[in-house]
Amino acid sequence: MKNDSFETIGKVLNDAKSILVFTHQNADGDAVGATAALTRVLRQRGKDCYILFDDDEIAENLRFMDRGYSSDDEEIIRDPDVTICIDAAELKRFPKRKEKFLQGKVKICIDHHMVDETICDYNHIDSGAAAAGELIYKLFQAMEAEIDKETAEALFAAITTDTGNFQYSNTTKESHMIVTDLYDLNMDAAAVSRNIYESVRPEKMRLQSMVKDQLELFADGQLAVAIVRQDQLKACNAVMSDSEGIVGDLRSIKGVEIAVLIKEDSDNKCFVSFRSKTEADVAEIAAQFDGGGHKRAAGCTIYSGAEDVYQMVKQAVLDYLKA
Amino acid sequence: MKNDSFETIGKVLNDAKSILVFTHQNADGDAVGATAALTRVLRQRGKDCYILFDDDEIAENLRFMDRGYSSDDEEIIRDPDVTICIDAAELKRFPKRKEKFLQGKVKICIDHHMVDETICDYNHIDSGAAAAGELIYKLFQAMEAEIDKETAEALFAAITTDTGNFQYSNTTKESHMIVTDLYDLNMDAAAVSRNIYESVRPEKMRLQSMVKDQLELFADGQLAVAIVRQDQLKACNAVMSDSEGIVGDLRSIKGVEIAVLIKEDSDNKCFVSFRSKTEADVAEIAAQFDGGGHKRAAGCTIYSGAEDVYQMVKQAVLDYLKA
Numbered sequence: 233m234k235n236d237s238f239e240t241i242g243k244v245l246n247d248a249k250s251i252l253v254f255t256h257q258n259a260d261g262d263a264v265g266a267t268a269a270l271t272r273v274l275r276q277r278g279k280d281c282y283i284l285f286d287d288d289e290i291a292e293n294l295r296f297m298d299r300g301y302s303s304d305d306e307e308i309i310r311d312p313d314v315t316i317c318i319d320a321a322e323l324k325r326f327p328k329r330k331e332k333f334l335q336g337k338v339k340i341c342i343d344h345h346m347v348d349e350t351i352c353d354y355n356h357i358d359s360g361a362a363a364a365g366e367l368i369y370k371l372f373q374a375m376e377a378e379i380d381k382e383t384a385e386a387l388f389a390a391i392t393t394d395t396g397n398f399q400y401s402n403t404t405k406e407s408h409m410i411v412t413d414l415y416d417l418n419m420d421a422a423a424v425s426r427n428i429y430e431s432v433r434p435e436k437m438r439l440q441s442m443v444k445d446q447l448e449l450f451a452d453g454q455l456a457v458a459i460v461r462q463d464q465l466k467a468c469n470a471v472m473s474d475s476e477g478i479v480g481d482l483r484s485i486k487g488v489e490i491a492v493l494i495k496e497d498s499d500n501k502c503f504v505s506f507r508s509k510t511e512a513d514v515a516e517i518a519a520q521f522d523g524g525g526h527k528r529a530a531g532c533t534i535y536s537g538a539e540d541v542y543q544m545v546k547q548a549v550l551d552y553l554k555a
Numbered sequence: 556m557k558n559d560s561f562e563t564i565g566k567v568l569n570d571a572k573s574i575l576v577f578t579h580q581n582a583d584g585d586a587v588g589a590t591a592a593l594t595r596v597l598r599q600r601g602k603d604c605y606i607l608f609d610d611d612e613i614a615e616n617l618r619f620m621d622r623g624y625s626s627d628d629e630e631i632i633r634d635p636d637v638t639i640c641i642d643a644a645e646l647k648r649f650p651k652r653k654e655k656f657l658q659g660k661v662k663i664c665i666d667h668h669m670v671d672e673t674i675c676d677y678n679h680i681d682s683g684a685a686a687a688g689e690l691i692y693k694l695f696q697a698m699e700a701e702i703d704k705e706t707a708e709a710l711f712a713a714i715t716t717d718t719g720n721f722q723y724s725n726t727t728k729e730s731h732m733i734v735t736d737l738y739d740l741n742m743d744a745a746a747v748s749r750n751i752y753e754s755v756r757p758e759k760m761r762l763q764s765m766v767k768d769q770l771e772l773f774a775d776g777q778l779a780v781a782i783v784r785q786d787q788l789k790a791c792n793a794v795m796s797d798s799e800g801i802v803g804d805l806r807s808i809k810g811v812e813i814a815v816l817i818k819e820d821s822d823n824k825c826f827v828s829f830r831s832k833t834e835a836d837v838a839e840i841a842a843q844f845d846g847g848g849h850k851r852a853a854g855c856t857i858y859s860g861a862e863d864v865y866q867m868v869k870q871a872v873l874d875y876l877k878a
Contacts, residue, residue, distance in 0.1 A: 392721070392722070397720035399745065404738070405739065411731045421721070430832060431810075432807045434808050437808055438767075441766075441767035442764070442768050445768055449757055453757065481755075484752060484754075485753075485756075485760055486616075
C-alpha cells in the first residue's frame with residue numbers, strides 16, 4: 233500500500249467543510265489525544281468537525297482532552313465530506329461506527345499499525361511512529377497549522393501514553409524531538425501527566441493490590457500468575473477494566489519471563505492475558521487456546537471455571553518454558 | 556555563589572591524574588547514572604578514577620550501570636588529585652565518605668539542588684536541570700568527550716529516573732533535547748528501562764500490594780493513609796526500603812490531595828512520609844512533628860507506636876485540610 237503525503241491529506245482536509253473523526257474502540261491516550269488535537273485544529277480552520285468514539289464512555293482520566301469535540305449522535309453531520317480514522321486502519325477496530333464511517337464522500341486513514349490494505353481513499357500508515365499523535369503532529373506541520381497550548385497537550389498525551397512514558401522500545405529520537413517542539417508551544421506536560429496518571433479510582437487501586445497480593449511464582453520465578461475473581465470485584469466495588477495494568481506489573485517482577493493474568497468472567501468463562509519480558513513468544517501459548525496476539529503480548533478466552541483455567545494455562549506455560 | 560563554567564571544570568579534570576567521585580547516600584538512578592557516566596569517560600581519558608558510594612549496597616536495579624567503577628576501599632586512591640561530588644552539594648549528604656572527600660587536593664561540586672554555599676573549590680549548581688545527569692552531559696560537551704553507548708545509557712538512566720519518566724514538572728525541553736542526542740549515540744533506552752523498572756523484587760510487590768490493600772481514605776477522599784507494619788515486612792520477607800513508591804501511589808488516587816505513609820520502625824518509633832498533589836503544603840504539617848521537606852514532599856520521625864502516630868498524623872492533616 234502506497235502512502236499519501238501529509239501535504240496531500242492536508243489539502244483534502246482543507247477543502248472539506250464537514251469532517252467526522254473516528255478511532256478504535258477502547259480508546260486509549262493516543263486515540264483520544266490524536267483525535268482531540270485534530271478536531272481542535274480543524275475547527276479552528278472553520279470546519280464542522282466532531283469525533284465519533286466507538287465507546288459509550290471514554291476513560292475518566294482521558295476525558296479532560298475532549299473539550300466538546302465528541303458527539304454520541306451520528307447524525308450530527310449527515311453527509312460528511314470527509315471521514316477520517318486515526319490509530320485504527322480497519323473497520324473492525326470501530327465496529328459500532330463503521331457504517332457511518334463509510335458514508336464519508338472521501339475517506340482517510342492515519343495510523344501507525346501496519347495493515348495490508350484499507351478501504352480508504354487516502355492513507356498514511358507509518359509503523360515506525362510510536363504514536364498516532366506523532367503522525368498528526370507531522371500532518372499539522374504539512375498543513376502549516378497553528379498548534380496552541382491545548383493542541384500541544386493533547387499531542388503530548390498521545391505520545392507519552394503510547395510510548396509508556398518514553399520507556400517502550402517503540403520510542404524513537406523523533407518522539408523526543410516532537411516533544412521538544414511541543415514545549416515551545418507552552419504546554420504544561422506535568423499537568424497532563426497528573427490528569428492521566430494521578431486520577432486512579434480508589435476501587436481500582438484496591439482491586440489491583442488485592443489481586444497482586446495473591447500472585448504466585450513458578451518455574452524458579454520465571455512465571456508469575458494471578459487471578460481476578462468476581463468476588464474480588466464485588467469486595468472492591470470494582471469492574472473488570474480496573475484490572476488493566478496488573479499483568480504488566482506481574483511482568484515487572486525480577487526474573488519473571490512470562491506473566492499471566494486470568495480474568496474470571498463467569499463460572500465457565502475466563503479471559504487470559506499473557507506478557508513476556510524478553511524472549512518468550514506468548515502468542516504461541518495463546519494459540520493453543522485459540523487466542524492470538526504478538527510475541528510479547530497475547531490473550532485468549534477459555535470456557536471453563538477459573539480453577540481449571542489456572543491449571544491449564546499454568547501447565548501450558550511450564551511446558552513452553554521447559555521446551 | 557558563582558558557578559564555574561564546565562570548560563573550567565573540564566580543564567581541572569583533564570589536568571588531574573587521580574579522581575574520586577562521590578554522591579549522596581541512598582543513591583538513586585540519577586546518582587548512579589551520573590557518577591557511572593563520569594567515571595567511564597574519565598577512565599577512557601586515562602585517569603585513575605573510582606566512585607565511593609555512601610551506601611553499603613546500591614539498589615539492585617541500578618547495579619547494571621556500575622561496570623566495576625565503584626570501590627568499597629577508600630584507600631584505593633590514597634591522595635586524590637580531585638574529589639568531585641555529584642548530585643550532592645553538602646557533606647551531610649554523604650556522611651560516611653565526607654572525610655575522604657575532604658582529602659581531595661582540589662574539590663569540585665556538580666549538582667542540581669540549590670545550596671547557599673559549598674566547601675568546594677569549583678562549583679556548578681543549576682537548579683533548572685532536571686537531573687545531575689543533564690549537567691554531566693553538558694560537562695562532556697565542554698570537555699569534547701566521546702560518549703559511547705554505555706555512557707549514553709547511564710545518562711539516560713539518570714535523566715529518566717529523576718524526571719519520573721519525563722512526567723514531573725522539573726522536566727524541560729532540554730531534558731528531551733539531551734535524550735535526542737543520546738539516541739544518536741546508539742543507546743538502547745528500552746533496555747535501560749527494562750533493567751530499572753522490570754526487576755522488582757517479588758517481596759517488594761507483595762509488600763506494596765498488602766499495604767495498599769489496606770489504604771484508608773478520609774475527608775471525602777482528600778486524604779489517603781496507609782501503614783507499613785513490621786509484621787507485614789516479616790510476612791512478605793521484605794525490608795522497609797521495599798515500601799519506596801507506596802506514598803506516591805497513594806497520591807495518584809483520584810481526589811487525593813495529601814497522601815501519608817506511616818512506616819513502623821519499632822514499637823515506639825515511626826517514620827512518616829507526606830506527599831501533596833497540587834496546593835497543600837505538607838512541609839508545614841511535617842514541621843508540626845519536627846520534620847521538614849518541601850511543599851509537595853516532606854517527612855518526619857515520631858517516637859510513638861504506629862496506632863498513636865496514625866491518630867496524630869491523621870488529625871493534623873484533617874485540621875490542615877479544614878483550615
